[in-house]
Amino acid sequence: MTSWNFDEVPSQLGRTAIVTGANSGIGFAAARMLARKGASVVLACRDPQKGANALHGIRAENPIGAVTLEALDLADFDSVAAFVQHFAANHDRVDLLINNAGVMIPPLGRTRQDHELQFGTNHLGHFALTARLLPLLEATPAARIVVVSSSAQNIGRIDFDDLDWRRRPYRPWLAYGQSKLANMLFALELQRRLTASGSALKVTASHPGWTSTDLVRTAGFLSFLGPLLGMTPDEGALTTLRAATDPTAEGGSYWGPAGITGMSGPPDRAQACSAARDEAVAARLFDESERLTGVSFAFRGVTATPRAPPRACTDSARPPSRSAS
Ligand SMILES: NC(=O)c1ccc[n+]([C@@H]2O[C@H](COP(=O)([O-])OP(=O)(O)OC[C@H]3O[C@@H](n4cnc5c(N)ncnc54)[C@H](OP(=O)(O)O)[C@@H]3O)[C@@H](O)[C@H]2O)c1
Numbered sequence: 001m002t003s004w005n006f007d008e009v010p011s012q013l014g015r016t017a018i019v020t021g022a023n024s025g026i027g028f029a030a031a032r033m034l035a036r037k038g039a040s041v042v043l044a045c046r047d048p049q050k051g052a053n054a055l056h057g058i059r060a061e062n063p064i065g066a067v068t069l070e071a072l073d074l075a076d077f078d079s080v081a082a083f084v085q086h087f088a089a090n091h092d093r094v095d096l097l098i099n100n101a102g103v104m105i106p107p108l109g110r111t112r113q114d115h116e117l118q119f120g121t122n123h124l125g126h127f128a129l130t131a132r133l134l135p136l137l138e139a140t141p142a143a144r145i146v147v148v149s150s151s152a153q154n155i156g157r158i159d160f161d162d163l164d165w166r167r168r169p170y171r172p173w174l175a176y177g178q179s180k181l182a183n184m185l186f187a188l189e190l191q192r193r194l195t196a197s198g199s200a201l202k203v204t205a206s207h208p209g210w211t212s213t214d215l216v217r218t219a220g221f222l223s224f225l226g227p228l229l230g231m232t233p234d235e236g237a238l239t240t241l242r243a244a245t246d247p248t249a250e251g252g253s254y255w256g257p258a259g260i261t262g263m264s265g266p267p268d269r270a271q272a273c274s275a276a277r278d279e280a281v282a283a284r285l286f287d288e289s290e291r292l293t294g295v296s297f298a299f300r301g302v303t304a305t306p307r308a309p310p311r312a313c314t315d316s317a318r319p320p321s322r323s324a325s
Pocket residue numbers: 020021022023024025026027044045046047050072073074075076100101102103104121148149150151207208209210211212213214215216
């Protein structure tokens with residue numbers, strides 16, 4: 001079995017990383033470890049107080065890299081647009097985009113734009129964020145996007161007739177599974193489209209097995225068992241860290257814990273479920289997500305087709321006039 005660990009993360013000096021949902025759990029651990037390795041880390045968080053606590057917690061360790069806090073609510077496309085606009089005005093590069101934030105099995109809820117909360121936050125919010133950051137990502141040499149999925153992708157099914165759970169009775173676990181399958185389909189489809197457009201940008205994906213975090217706050221017995229059986233956030237974050245920094249990780253690769261059940265152990269290659277490898281579903285979901293978010297991916301050399309409602313993603317995320325170093 002692999003023994004890959006934090007010591008194998010290469011120096012991140014000079015690199016800039018965005019970690020969504022960095023105020024707790026795996027996102028906090030990943031952000032802290034990247035800062036220790038020298039990255040300038042932007043904690044992209046929805047709750048200002050929790051974000052500030054995380055910021056102070058990481059800074060108190062005197063990491064090599066700088067750490068800052070920015071407001072981002074993935075359940076609101078306007079917040080996503082504002083985040084990117086502010087980020088692009090203050091940064092000329094983004095080496096790592098870690099799409100980590102997530103909600104799991106909440107009661108039925110809706111995002112600001114009325115999408116089911118798990119699909120809207122876990123998938124659509126990150127989809128819009130990635131699309132808007134694409135010009136900056138493509139302008140940064142050796143940049144990488146990491147999509148944090150879950151083994152719950154195995155129970156997911158993309159219901160194109162009811163992505164937002166309006167017609168069928170809401171089933172929290174199946175809705176979580178759909179959102180995490182959507183994450184994986186997105187990672188693989190985005191990589192295919194980037195490669196086809198001639199881009200060198202890599203997209204990798206990860207899952208943290210079973211890690212004891214706040215994610216299970218609404219999951220009854222799981223929140224009780226987590227601290228006994230789950231990995232610590234520092235252990236669980238290693239799959240994300242490997243997907244983000246291992247020089248041997250190819251675009252489209254998927255990383256998870258190496259233990260027999262895939263729920264714990266050091267990070268190693270994982271296998272996406274068969275539904276996640278369905279290219280027709282992935283392409284349809286990608287197009288549908290562009291329609292639902294109103295944000296199109298402007299791949300290098302490819303002119304984006306404006307869609308309704310119009311949101312000029314390319315303008316907000318265009319790198320500033322100074323060239324990326
Ligand atoms: N823990 C596991 O065993 C496990 C297993 C498989 C996959 N995962 C995945 O790992 C990722 C991290 O989860 P975790 O276990 O570290 O859980 P966590 O401790 O609950 O962290 C989730 C983070 O996402 C943030 N978030 C939720 N909704 C958001 C929104 N609308 N906008 C911005 N941020 C939002 C949360 O912010 P607040 O604190 O403000 O809520 C929190 O910072 C998730 O994608 C999850 O699906 C975890």
